[in-house]
Each structure stands twice: as C-alpha cells, then as structure tokens.
Amino acid sequence: MRIGLDSEKSSVSIRMRTLFGLKEVAKVGVNVEEEVVKKAVEALASAMRDDPSSLVKHEAAYVLGQTENPLAVKYLEGTLSDIGEDPMVRHEAAEALGAIASPDCVEILERYGSDEEQVVRETVEIALMRIAQKSGEKELTTTEHPIYKSVDPAPALNESDGVEKYREMLLNRKLPLYDRYRGMFSLRNLSSTDPRAVQALCEGFVDNSALFKHELAYVLGQVQSPDSVKALSKVLFDQNEHEMVRHEAAEALGSIGTRETNEILAGFLKDKADVVRESCEVALDITEYNQSDQLNYADTISR
Ligand SMILES: [Fe+2]
Numbered sequence: 001m002r003i004g005l006d007s008e009k010s011s012v013s014i015r016m017r018t019l020f021g022l023k024e025v026a027k028v029g030v031n032v033e034e035e036v037v038k039k040a041v042e043a044l045a046s047a048m049r050d051d052p053s054s055l056v057k058h059e060a061a062y063v064l065g066q067t068e069n070p071l072a073v074k075y076l077e078g079t080l081s082d083i084g085e086d087p088m089v090r091h092e093a094a095e096a097l098g099a100i101a102s103p104d105c106v107e108i109l110e111r112y113g114s115d116e117e118q119v120v121r122e123t124v125e126i127a128l129m130r131i132a133q134k135s136g137e138k139e140l141t142t143t144e145h146p147i148y149k150s151v152d153p154a155p156a157l158n159e160s161d162g163v164e165k166y167r168e169m170l171l172n173r174k175l176p177l178y179d180r181y182r183g184m185f186s187l188r189n190l191s192s193t194d195p196r197a198v199q200a201l202c203e204g205f206v207d208n209s210a211l212f213k214h215e216l217a218y219v220l221g222q223v224q225s226p227d228s229v230k231a232l233s234k235v236l237f238d239q240n241e242h243e244m245v246r247h248e249a250a251e252a253l254g255s256i257g258t259r260e261t262n263e264i265l266a267g268f269l270k271d272k273a274d275v276v277r278e279s280c281e282v283a284l285d286i287t288e289y290n291q292s293d294q295l296n297y298a299d300t301i302s303r
C-alpha cells in the first residue's frame, strides 16, 4: 500500500489504482477491522494532502467521498479550507463532503458558498442541495442503479420515457445546477436503452460552467458509448477549455477504449497541462485494465 502511493517509486497510474483499492477497505459497511479502516482513510488523506500531482490529490478526495466514511470529514475540511490548493482538488473535497453528508458537513460547506473559485462555489451549492434533499426525502434512493454504482451529487429520476424531458432539464441554463445534474444522471441511466440520451449529453458541452462540463465528461465515461468519442475529443483538443474538463474528457475516452481513442490519447501524452498529460497516461491504463480480464473500473474514476 505504502509503495503504491509513493510518488518516488510508483507512476501516476499505479497511485491511482492504489487509491481505488483503498476505497474498498475504507468504505462504510465493509467487514474489515476498525483499525484497518482508519489506516486506509488516513492513507487516502495523506495522498490528498501530500501527493505532488493534483490529479492524484483530487482522486484521493473523490475516493474519500465515495467511501461515505465520516472519518474522512476532518481531512476533507482541511483540503477545502486550503485556498492555496488547486481548485480542482478543493472542488473534489467539497463534493466528497456532500457525498458523506453527515450533519457537520453542512456547516463546513456553508462557509464556502461564496468562495472565489467558481468550481468550488458551484460544487458547494450542489452538495448542500443534495444533503438537504437527502435529509428531507427518501427520493435519493433513486441514485442506486444496477450499472452505475457511484455515489452521485444529484439523484436521477426514473421515468423510462423521459429522454426529452431530461434533455430539457440538462440544457436549461435557467435551472439550478442541481436540477440540471438530475437531468444528466437521468439521461445516463437511460443511455443503454436509448441512444438519444447519449446525444443529449453531448449537446451539453456548450456551456459556461466548467464544473457542469466536467461532470458531463465523467458521465460519458461511465456510459462508455463510442457515439460520444467525437464530442469528448473535441473537448480534449480545445486548448482553451478548462483543464479540469479536458482531464475528465481524457479519462472518459480511456473508459471507452477503442483503437481511435488510444490514438487520440497518445497524442496528448506531452500536453502542456500536467493534469491533462497525466490523465492521458491514466486513461490509457484504464483502457488496458478494462481490456484485461480484470474488473471494469469505469465507476471508480473520479468526476
Ligand atoms: Fe470533479
């Protein structure tokens, strides 16, 4: 475990894989000794704080959220409060607090509702709405899906004929981001039976919010449809796009994993932005991993 997270000895891809392994131990409800769970949470927290790569740091924050383990709250608070930290990492810490959703998370998140960074502000807004809804209603249970196991920032709705309605929710910039996210996750859930859902998701890339676009790329990575390769590569090729969005597009292409995506990703292994370059390396590793007989880890990659 130690070696897996040691940046001097292990590549970014190995460190990312190690984080996913730790998630299985740190997750709430697993049958593992308390002391071991605590150690796994601490190892994730030190990767989030000390790894030299923002990509690994933000992934560690994401994994801490996916564990839904309240032991992670104090560490996530530390990262969110560090204004010198990469906004992508702080965003992921805020989102993780929304996923854990213990009572103290609300008070912490509320302090960052007017943060200088748009991606942090928007994440806080969505996370607080998720927690409010979770404590008020049972509706959040609809996030459980047989294919997509991630803990999502907003629950999907479940109308089997709702593609048009969800597309409208997704693209309507007058709606709160939380509702647009609900449209997004609802489209994701319909994507295996209705190709119009993938098309609608791809339409969303014309938007002002980097957060919204990075989430779209994440969702398309979960869907793994070759129909989204064109839209995702357009994002990756756009040097003016926010690097958080380009990073997510690269990893989504890795999850789709065709010869075409391999070629595209290989072309960005020397990208100027560290987070994009490293994401392409990880994306090619995802493809390789998914194509070997190992478990598919589309759901484990962070948003
Ligand atoms: Fe994210």
Ligand SMILES: [Fe+2]
Pocket (backbone or CB within 6 Å): 058, 247, 248, 302, 303
């Ligand atoms: Fe990400």
